[in-house]
Amino acid sequence: xxxxxxxxxxxxxxxxxxxxxxxxxxxxxxxxxxxxxxxxxxxxxxxxxxxxxxxxxxxxxxxxxxxxxxxxxxxxxxxxxxxxxxxxxxxxxxxxxxxxxxxxxxxxxxxxxxxxxxxxxxx
Numbered sequence: 477x478x479x480x481x482x483x484x485x486x487x488x489x490x491x492x493x494x495x496x497x498x499x500x501x502x503x504x505x506x507x508x509x510x511x512x513x514x515x516x517x518x519x520x521x522x523x524x525x526x527x528x529x530x531x532x533x534x535x536x537x538x539x540x541x542x543x544x545x546x547x548x549x550x551x552x553x554x555x556x557x558x559x560x561x562x563x564x565x566x567x568x569x570x571x572x573x574x575x576x577x578x579x580x581x582x583x584x585x586x587x588x589x590x591x592x593x594x595x596x597x598x599x
Contacts, residue, residue, distance in 0.1 A: 477587070477588055478500050478501055478502040478503075478504050478571050478573060478588045479500070479501040479502075479588075480498055480499070480500055480501075480569045480570070480571055480588055480589065480590035481498070481499045481590060481591070482496060482497065482498050482567065482568070482569045482590040482591065482592065482593040483496070483497045483498075483499075483593060484496040484497050484593060485567060485593030485594045485595045486594075486595070486596070487596045487598060488559055488595070488596070488597055488598070489559075489597070489598055489599070490559060490560060490561055490597055490598065490599055491558060491559065492559055492597075493555070493556060493557045493558075493559065494556045494559065494595060495553055495554065495555045495556070496509070496553065496554040496556070496567055496569075496593060496595070497551055497552070497553055498551065498552045498553075498554075498569030498590055499549070499550060499551045500550045500551070500552070500571055500588075501550070502550075503573070504526065504571040504572060504573050504588070505525065505526060505527070505572055505573060505574065505575040505576075506523055506524065506525055506526065506571065506572040506576075506579060506580055506586075507523065507524055507526060507545065507552040507569065507570065507571050507572075508520070508521070508522065508523035508524070508543075508569070508570045508571075508572075508580065508581070508586060509521040509522050509523070509543065509552075509554045509567055509568070509569060509570070510567070510568045510570055510583060511563075511565035511566065511567045511568065511595075512565055512566045512568070512592075513562070513564060513565040514564070514565070518568065518583060519534065520534050520581045520582065520583075521533070521534055521537055521541065521554070521567070522534065522537065522541055522542075522543040522554060523543065523579050523580060523581060524543045524544070524545055524552060524579075525579055526545055526547065526552075529544075529545065530579060531543050531579070532579040532581055534581075536562075537556075537563075540556065540557050540558045540559075541554060541555065541556050541557070542554070542555040542557075543555075552569065554567070556595070559595075559597045560597060561597050561598075561599060562597075563595060563597050564595060564596050564597045565594075565595060566592040566593065566594050566595075567592065567593050567594075567595050568589055568590055568591075568592045569589070569590035570583075570586035570588060570589050570590070571586060571587065571588035571589075572585060572586050572587055572588070573587055573588070574587075
C-alpha cells in the first residue's frame with residue numbers, strides 16, 4: 477500500500493497563504509486532499525489525476541486553492557491562498573491506486589491516507 481506523508485500545515489492569519497505537500501511512496505493514479513474541521517466530518521477539497529493533471533475542486537475553495545503535482549518527486553501540493561477562518565481543519569492527503577474515468581471526490585473511493593496536518597487560520 478502507498479504510504480503518504482503530509483507536511484506544510486501551520487498557523488496563518490486570515491488572508492494569508494500556505495502550501496501543503498504530500499509525498500507518496502509508490503505509484504498512484506489519483507491524489508486528493510480532504511479536510512476535517514473541528515466537530516464535523518471529513519470533506520473533499522481537491523483532487524488531481526496524476527497522468528494528465530486534470531483537477532477537481534470543492535466549490536468552497538475554487539479560485540483560492542490549487543492542487544498540483546511533481547511526478548519526479550512523487551509529490552502533490554495544495555497551494556492555499558486567501559485563507560479564511562472556516563478553512564481551519566486537519567488536512568489529509570489521499571491516494572487511489574486504480575484508474576477510473578472520473579476523478580474521485582468521495583472518501584470511500586480512496587484507498588490510501590496520510591496522517592493529517594493541522595491548518596489553523598486566525599483572525
